Amino acid sequence: MSDAGEFAAAPVSAPALGAHPYMGISAPGEVEAMLEEVGLSGFSELFEQIPPEHLLARPLALPPTLRAEADLHRHLDGILSKNGSCADHLNFLGAGCWQHYVPAVCDEIVARSEFLTPVWGTAASDLGRNQAWFEFASGIGELVAMDFVGLPVYSWGCAAGHAIRMASRISGRGEVLVPASIDPERLAVIRNYCAPAEFRGHIELVLVDYDRQSGRLDLADLRRKLSGATAAVYIETPSSLGLIESEGAEIATLARAAGAETVVGVDPISLGVLAPPGEWGADIVVGTTQPLGVHMNCGGGVGGFIATRDEERYAREYPTLQVSIGGTLEPGERTFGVILFEQSSYGSREAGKDWTGNSVYLWAIANAVYLALMGPQGFHDIGEAILMRSHYAALGIAALPGVELRFGSGFFKEFVVDFGATGKTVAEINRALLARGIFGGKDLSTSFPALGQTALLCVTEIHSKDDIDRLVHELGEVTAR
Amino acid sequence: MTAGLRRYHAAVWDEPLVQELTRPGARGTEIPPLEPDLRDAVGDARGLVPGAMRRAAPPRLPELSEPDVLRHYLHLSQETLGMMGVSLFGTCTMKYSPRVTEALTRQPFVAELHPYQDDETLQGVLEVVARLEQALCELSGMARFAFQPGGGADAAYLHACITRAYHAARGSLGGRDEIVTSIQAHPCNPATAATAGFKVVTLPLEENGYPSLDALKAAVSERTASLMINNPDDMGIYNPEIERWVEVVHDAGGICFYDHANFNGVMGKIRAAELGFDACMFMLHKTFGAPKAGGGPAVGAYGCSEALAAYLPGPFVSHDGERYRLGEEGPESIGRVREFLGNVPQIIKAYAWVRAMGAEGIEQAANLSVLANNYMECGLLGIRGVTKSQPHLTARRLEMTRYSLDELTRETGVTAIDVQNRMVDFGIDAFWLSHEPWIVPEPFTPEAGEMWSKQDIDYWIAVLARVCEEARSDPETVKTAPHNQVVHQLDPRGLDDPARWATTWRAYRRKHPATG
Numbered sequence: 001m002s003d004a005g006e007f008a009a010a011p012v013s014a015p016a017l018g019a020h021p022y023m024g025i026s027a028p029g030e031v032e033a034m035l036e037e038v039g040l041s042g043f044s045e046l047f048e049q050i051p052p053e054h055l056l057a058r059p060l061a062l063p064p065t066l067r068a069e070a071d072l073h074r075h076l077d078g079i080l081s082k083n084g085s086c087a088d089h090l091n092f093l094g095a096g097c098w099q100h101y102v103p104a105v106c107d108e109i110v111a112r113s114e115f116l117t118p119v120w121g122t123a124a125s126d127l128g129r130n131q132a133w134f135e136f137a138s139g140i141g142e143l144v145a146m147d148f149v150g151l152p153v154y155s156w157g158c159a160a161g162h163a164i165r166m167a168s169r170i171s172g173r174g175e176v177l178v179p180a181s182i183d184p185e186r187l188a189v190i191r192n193y194c195a196p197a198e199f200r201g202h203i204e205l206v207l208v209d210y211d212r213q214s215g216r217l218d219l220a221d222l223r224r225k226l227s228g229a230t231a232a233v234y235i236e237t238p239s240s241l242g243l244i245e246s247e248g249a250e251i252a253t254l255a256r257a258a259g260a261e262t263v264v265g266v267d268p269i270s271l272g273v274l275a276p277p278g279e280w281g282a283d284i285v286v287g288t289t290q291p292l293g294v295h296m297n298c299g300g301g302v303g304g305f306i307a308t309r310d311e312e313r314y315a316r317e318y319p320t321l322q323v324s325i326g327g328t329l330e331p332g333e334r335t336f337g338v339i340l341f342e343q344s345s346y347g348s349r350e351a352g353k354d355w356t357g358n359s360v361y362l363w364a365i366a367n368a369v370y371l372a373l374m375g376p377q378g379f380h381d382i383g384e385a386i387l388m389r390s391h392y393a394a395l396g397i398a399a400l401p402g403v404e405l406r407f408g409s410g411f412f413k414e415f416v417v418d419f420g421a422t423g424k425t426v427a428e429i430n431r432a433l434l435a436r437g438i439f440g441g442k443d444l445s446t447s448f449p450a451l452g453q454t455a456l457l458c459v460t461e462i463h464s465k466d467d468i469d470r471l472v473h474e475l476g477e478v479t480a481r
Numbered sequence: 482m483t484a485g486l487r488r489y490h491a492a493v494w495d496e497p498l499v500q501e502l503t504r505p506g507a508r509g510t511e512i513p514p515l516e517p518d519l520r521d522a523v524g525d526a527r528g529l530v531p532g533a534m535r536r537a538a539p540p541r542l543p544e545l546s547e548p549d550v551l552r553h554y555l556h557l558s559q560e561t562l563g564m565m566g567v568s569l570f571g572t573c574t575m576k577y578s579p580r581v582t583e584a585l586t587r588q589p590f591v592a593e594l595h596p597y598q599d600d601e602t603l604q605g606v607l608e609v610v611a612r613l614e615q616a617l618c619e620l621s622g623m624a625r626f627a628f629q630p631g632g633g634a635d636a637a638y639l640h641a642c643i644t645r646a647y648h649a650a651r652g653s654l655g656g657r658d659e660i661v662t663s664i665q666a667h668p669c670n671p672a673t674a675a676t677a678g679f680k681v682v683t684l685p686l687e688e689n690g691y692p693s694l695d696a697l698k699a700a701v702s703e704r705t706a707s708l709m710i711n712n713p714d715d716m717g718i719y720n721p722e723i724e725r726w727v728e729v730v731h732d733a734g735g736i737c738f739y740d741h742a743n744f745n746g747v748m749g750k751i752r753a754a755e756l757g758f759d760a761c762m763f764m765l766h767k768t769f770g771a772p773k774a775g776g777g778p779a780v781g782a783y784g785c786s787e788a789l790a791a792y793l794p795g796p797f798v799s800h801d802g803e804r805y806r807l808g809e810e811g812p813e814s815i816g817r818v819r820e821f822l823g824n825v826p827q828i829i830k831a832y833a834w835v836r837a838m839g840a841e842g843i844e845q846a847a848n849l850s851v852l853a854n855n856y857m858e859c860g861l862l863g864i865r866g867v868t869k870s871q872p873h874l875t876a877r878r879l880e881m882t883r884y885s886l887d888e889l890t891r892e893t894g895v896t897a898i899d900v901q902n903r904m905v906d907f908g909i910d911a912f913w914l915s916h917e918p919w920i921v922p923e924p925f926t927p928e929a930g931e932m933w934s935k936q937d938i939d940y941w942i943a944v945l946a947r948v949c950e951e952a953r954s955d956p957e958t959v960k961t962a963p964h965n966q967v968v969h970q971l972d973p974r975g976l977d978d979p980a981r982w983a984t985t986w987r988a989y990r991r992k993h994p995a996t997g
Contacts, residue, residue, distance in 0.1 A: 020842055022577045022770070022834075024934035025849050034856040034935060038877075043848040046855060047750065049719040049876045054756060060749045062616055065839025069581050072837050076582070076829070079609060080590045084602030087589035093597045096820050103510050105547060107587065109554040116583070117564035118775045119573045120913070123971035124963045125491065125905040128560030129775050134984070135499045141985035142540040149985050151776075154631035154819045165676075188816035192642050198655040199645075199678025237534070246531035273526070275534050297586075298606055299596030299821025300778060300828075310988045312979050324982040325989050328969035329961060335968045337976045339984070345634070345672030347917055350681040355672035357634030358766065362774035365554070372499045372550045373509035376539035381512040383536075384526040388515055391523050410531055434599055442597055465516040 020067065086296070086439065090467055094414050094458025095240070095442040096156065096183055096288070097296050100269065100382075101462050103373050106293035106366045115365055123326070123335045129365070130336035134323050136364040139371030140305050143271040143379070144285040145278030147310035150320030152289055152303045152364050153356075157186040159286035159304030160234060160265055161193025162354055166284060166306075166317040167232035167261035168203050169353075175229040177260075179217055180207040183240035184447045203231070212450075215243045215407035215416065217251060226258040232284075236265035237274070241456065242390075242414030243407060244274065252281025268292060268305075270412050272379025273387060284308050293370025294363045303360035303367075316343060319354035382461050386413045389468065390459035396472035397457070403479060406454050413458060417441060420452045422479040430455070432478035438471060486940075486947060489566075489908040490965045492559040499553055500986045503543045509550045541987070560967040563775075566908030567937045571881045571926030572667075572715045573913070574745045574764075574850075575933075578772035582833045586826035596821040600807040606825055607805035610798045613782075613832040620843075621741075621761050622754025623784030627793045628765075628823035633742055634669035635818055636762040636781025637709065639794065640738045641677035642815040643760070643785070644707040646792040647736060650813060657706040661730070663692050665714040667742055668916055679706060686920065690718040690871045697726055705735040713743050715916070715926060716870045717854065717878030727757035736760065736789070744768045745930060746851045746880030749844040753784070760785040770834030771827040778824040780831070794818055846931040850880040853929035853938060858882055860942035861927075866892065866949050870921045881928035883921050886949075890923045895952035895959045897923040902970055903951065903962035907944040 020026045025034075035041065047055070066072040086099050093099075109115065118126050137149035153159050164176050176194070178187065187205075194203035209221040217235060226233070233255040237245035245251070252262040264282040266274075269291040277285045289303035290296070308314035321344055326337040341347045345355040374382065394415050398405045402423070406416035419426055430440035441455035448454070459468065527535065545553070568575045586592065590605065600607060614626040630636040641660070648657040660674035661682045671681040682700045684692035691714065708730045713719040720726070727737045739753040739761035745768050753761035765771045765780040785793065794817050795810025810816070838846060855877050861867050866889030869882060886897045901911045915924035929938050952959050961970060975981040983989035 020838070020845065022579060022837065023842075023846060023849060023931040024577075024937065025853055025929070025931050026845065027934070030935040031849065031852070034852050037859050038852070038855045040852075043852065046848070046851045046877050047879075049713070049721065049879065050747070050751065051721045054721075054724070054751050056750060056752055056755070060840035060843065061619055062835065062840040062843070063612075065842060066836045067839070067842070069579075069837075072833055073581055073585065075836065076585050076609075076833055080585065080588070080605040080829070082605035082608065083590045083594060084598070085589045085593040086595055086598075087593040089602070091595055093595045095597060097596055099593070099595065103547075105509075105551050105554075108551065109558065111583065111587070112555070112558040114558040114561040114563045114565060116578065116772045116774055117568075118561060118910075119564075119568065119570045119575065119773045120776075120911065121562060122902060122905055122911045122963075122966075124902070124966040124968050125562040125911060126775075127967040128496070128557035129563075131496070131498065131560070132554065132557050134986075137984050138498075138500060138986035139542055141987050142542055147985055147988040147991065154635060154777075157817070157820050158631070185817060185820045189818065189820060191816055192638075192818055193676075195676075195678030196645060196649070196654065199658060201678050244531060244534050246534055249533060271536065271540065273530060273536055275536050276540070279537075280533070295592035296595050297592055298594035298603070298825035300824035300826050302820055303778075310979075310984075310991075315979065315982075322984045324976055324984050326976050327972045329972055330969040333968050335971050337971045337973060339976045339982050342977075345668045349668045349683075349917065350671035350675035352668075352672055354676045355634050355638065355669055357669050358632035358764075358777040358779035360631070360778045361776035362772075362778060365775075368499070369550060369554055372543045372545055372553070373547065375507075375509060375542045375544045377508060377544070378510055378512065379540060379542065385512050385515060387526045387529045388519065388523050391529055392519050395522060409529060412530075430599070434601070439595065439598055439602075461512050464513070465519045468519075 089437050089439050090470065091439040092441050092457045092459065092471060093439050095456055096185060097299050097302060098291050098458060098460060099296060099462055100291050100460050102293055102295050105373060106369045109369050110362055110366045115362060123337050127335055130323050132365045132368045134325065134336050136368040139368060140307055143268045143276060144266065144307050145276035146285055146307035148315055149305060149307045150318050150322045152305050152360050153320060154304060154359060155302045156265060156286065156288040156304045157189030159306050161190045162319050163263045163284045163286045163306055164190065164203060164232055164234060165193055165354055167263055169317050170313055171231040171261060173229055173231035174202055175204045175206055176231050177206050177208050177225055177233045179210060179235055179239065181210040181215065181239050181241050215241050216245055219247060222251065222254060226254060230258050230260040232261040232263050234263040238267060238270060238412040241416050242411040244410050244412055246410060249280040270383055273383030289363060289367050292367040294366050303363045315340065317353055320356055385461040389463050390415060393459045393468045393471065396468060397475060400476050400479060406451060413460060414456050416451065416454050417457055418452060418454045419479065423481065424479060426453050426455045429478055433474060436474045438474055486907055486943060491562065491967045493967055494556040494560060496553065496556045496560060498986060499543045502545055502549060502553060505544055507544045507546050509545050509547045562910055566910055567933060567941050568910030569912065569927040569929055569941055570910060571913040571928035572742065574767040574928060574930055576770060576930050577932045578770055579833065579837065582830040586829055591826055591829060600805065603807065604805055607798050607807060609829050609832050611800060611805060613828055616835045617763060617782055617784055621784045622752035623761060624787040625790040625793060626782050626784045628780055628782050628828050629794050629819050630781035630783055631819050631824065632777055632779040633762060633764045633781040634673060636783045637669045637740065638673040638676065639783050639818045640709065640760055641673045641679065642818060643789055643792045644736060645677060646813065646815050647789060648706055657704060659704045660707050660709055661700050661705055662709045664920065666709060666711055667740060670709040670740060674709060690716065690874050691720040694722050694725055697729055701729055701733045703733060705730060705733045707735050708737045709740060711740040711743055713879045715743060715881060716883040717881050719879060724756050746847055748847040750847060754786065759789055765827050765831035769831035771830040778827055780824045780827045796822060849931040850929060854878060854880050854882055857927060857929050857938055857942065864946045864949050881926055883915060883924055883926045885921045886923040886925060889949055889952055893952040893956050895956050897925050899959050900948050903948045903959045904944050906963045906965040909941055909944050
């Protein structure tokens, strides 16, 4: 797919063998000393277990070697410079990956080699990392008002998938109600966590409609679909369309009355101003960790968390690892230990709860730093700033001819803009905006056809009034007939 | 040899929790203030939130100044050993993560990319993805790669999802509900298979160190959906009958997944597709030089044959002759196992590693890592109390070997975990024991890799020799270790007690009011 000629070239440019900068063991004298110790004159006998016919009979065809760091840097810089980024464009894309300011201290800490390199360690020798993980979990617990928090999983969608499976095991039921307004990418992830009808452990996802006026969950449809088969009701606030689910407590009450668990997905950056789900009826809270001090990284910054009340019926269903404060052999000394290891896939293979493995544990440290930098006041201020700036943008955009908000107020950070009356498609508008240095909102016309030519715009604390005024001005020009 | 051990002590800061350092009113950062005319235009922020959904009491987060926060987390970093000493943690291929790509991926042209940007503005990222895909295809013989899985286990899960889709497309999903694996496969293989709804058939090891072909034949049937297997396993034993295994599973209508977690010793030597496999997985955070990071962000790069490519998750990177495109998946795709394209910075790091190593460097690394493992064996088996797993198998092991301290334990009462705890007193990162279940008693599994020098490896062996001596002369010192670390040995009692465990500070304060 890339320059095939480069791959076809025989690798001839680098020295045949010898010391490589990344390979401490490649110094020629050491290699010979080790060969002598094992009683060999060459490498081939080391591979005596592998039948000769399994061995590749030709050299690998890979592009030329770039051993000199300066050459490698130049090569990568040349390729990556072809990207245009949200640093050199004005960005209004969100939808599961959001541009927030990342404090320099977050970057400084996650770049530390001590945090960059550990693999597992012990409670004594990697205490600092484990403590940072505990501080991450503690911060998430405060934001969502839940006492039990696991170490992070790959993403919000993965967290929701695990939570739905936890709820199904707890309730012994196999149907989960999910809002029809959910982000399609996240729903695609969740679907894969639900075994198909042919299999044991099957979970049926049932979409609950959203109110076409308010964009919020349609409670009448929820009541129709809740039954004795419902394992869980999964809702999000803010929803994938940006709306604050104002009847969260009522939804949780309805779910509880049906004997179902309430699983709530949240964007934690909102929780300085929005009520924590643990206080209005959530049983399991999941969400994203990316907004908390992690760069977007083209989607590689995402992470997810799972939080519940500290009750055994929940704790004993976690698929994750989690660390608890513990003691040492020295009276009064504190450390941190992994708990409930036995129920993880590491402890019990297929008999464990789902599975765990490498995750986004370094980002949990970035999250911990962010939570400490922000504090309660920071979360209040950022929540207010996002509310105010996103509503300011919505006001300006809605005042343009032919452009209107699809739903009313009561959103956080993201809102749906209807361009239908402009006669232009979102794709056309976004192309024109791109030519003016702006990444427009996510095009919803294909994922939510019922919403017509709409886009989901994201405004955060990084957008100044001037940035927003510029967007409104450019949108006015590109939507003008 | 043991006389020359370095004097070492971990940094001890006695660092309180960040929550305990709180100083009411202190601030670590400021949010840009609202412009007055923006505020005038919008009005009161409170009015923008429905009353019932307003937060009443602020979250009890720490309140500290910016330097307070910086120093706290610097202290915690210093109280983390990581790879500052010598880490030969088996199965995880501890290797050098080049810092040049750490620096490059922190730049805005990677860090400040949104995954939904127009692909015209993602040409650099898409080119790297395509180039790495091509390199991994060359290393495996596979036709396509997906980088979406967030780790090796997620790639195993992706395989389980693709297995469902493959058999569903043939109308045989209901009857194809078993996945076959081995007791020496990583736990993520059976665990992800079970999560996807499959029944797991686990084959035990036999005298050759791997399950017999007869056992496989007996296990495989018209119910077999897939084989999920690693080779070599993490005792360094290679199953020479693996091609026959693949044939047996194919003949029964199943597909075969090669968990290449243990790729380091066979890089450039064997190719999964040529052994008949339909799919494989490489860990970019192990074999390909991206950092461990304490457990991710990671990538389990999933490769498959042309026949399975239609089931891969989207989005797809392609090239139309002029530019790279990020396209949606087709109707047969399994959808997503995680949001977005993948851990893009780690993909870039892996591509850079491939370029810096080159074909000859990759083969050299495979040679050296196997040589280093066999060199280690000479030293380790010279230590009284250390034995090798499957000692009757005399063929040279590949990049790692499992050993046992059972003799030492029987003689002294000192266990493998005790030894692990004592070795960290010398700056040696805790060694890997074994995945569950322990087939070898008191196991440990070092993997030398190619990063460490002979001197580092000799030092590691010398520390183990010293600790084994201590186990005889002063077992109490070993059993109560560590003594030179940040804190003393974890007391596991109470950790799994619901009345005492606390995964958050708020839970701790509630359960331990006197100290909290």
